[in-house]
Amino acid sequence: MRRLSWMNTRVERRQRTEARILAAARQLFGEHGYDRTTIRAIATAAGSDPGLVMRYFGSKEKLFAQAASIPADGPIKGSPEQIAEQLTAALTQKLTEEPAASLAALRAMFSHPEAAEEVRAAMTAQQRQIAEQLPGEDAVLRSGVIGALTLGLVIGRHLVRLDGLDASPGEVMTVAGPLIGELTNGTGRSADGRGQARHPS
Amino acid sequence: MRRLSWMNTRVERRQRTEARILAAARQLFGEHGYDRTTIRAIATAAGSDPGLVMRYFGSKEKLFAQAASIPADGPIKGSPEQIAEQLTAALTQKLTEEPAASLAALRAMFSHPEAAEEVRAAMTAQQRQIAEQLPGEDAVLRSGVIGALTLGLVIGRHLVRLDGLDASPGEVMTVAGPLIGELTNGTGRSADGRGQARHPS
DNA sequence: GTCTATAAAGTGATAGAC
């Protein structure tokens, strides 16, 4: 049994180091993009060594693939009103705390084709799903605008730090929520606009 | 006079080469970002030579500064309705044909800090200008959402090629126009929504 | 198992030949 516990601590040590490297990779990829993040910088930030990083993850590309991922939002279903509610909730969460892995993928997508594919796949999957359930001939277009609005808000807040978007998620959603309501049911009138999102106070 | 005409052709030749290099730089920076665009690739695309590129522009950084720029939209002034109209027109144009220089700056901004500053400066200048003239306590926030929507639409169409955004600019504006109208006057009701933008057919 | 030393390739920039 002594051997097992010994192996355990060693395996655990290795797993902890791997996790530290992965966390450092996520942060640096998210801050500086793919090309400007070097294996050396990741190793240093993780208190480790470039050689180990390569040994654990095989290549920079594979490390990035593990570090940057877009978690698919749960399936979105129901009436336009229900869809709007689910979209609003998902967007609120993205504004509150977008995970480092997503930010890494989002930043890298503009210079790293594989990251672009990752994000595109996640976004088009959700958009298609939404478009199928929305009324109106221009459902595909409207779900595209929903995607653009979401992308703009997330990028504007977390990556570009656009003026005015540093308000609380609740405040931002007070403005953005009604737009989503409008886009889901195809008219600016029937959803009562402003009331759709909760006020922060 | 013979010398003058001789100089002219030579100066012209040089200017033409410079223009070709600049055009190639814009296109490649816009397609692959700053880091992945090499001086060598630009020179080849322009049918020229890496040494000449350096000689003409001094450095890759200076070449990028000349190639990637965000033209400031004209000053935006007037009542909320007029502002909405000007914003709609500007956005329509950005959707119709965003110049290569802007696309280069937009793509590079996520990995190249100086490009980020370029875009941020242009966007915050316009947003501040708009926020000053909009009614409501949350004018700054609303102009921020306008910026995010614009950014999302331009990026979604030209850079990410989001599903559904490949419609004609007129069709896209049929959906996005009312949102801008709603954001400028602070309510989803008073602007008549859909009627704001022209239909394509 | 961990890390140092180095290899191989590609970059921006420069000097100097035509």
Place this chain on the structure above:
DNA sequence: GTCTATCACTTTATAGAC
């Protein structure tokens, strides 16, 4: 004036010392 050859440097990735 135009372009070739090369420098100095940095990158990922590997081989081998401890």
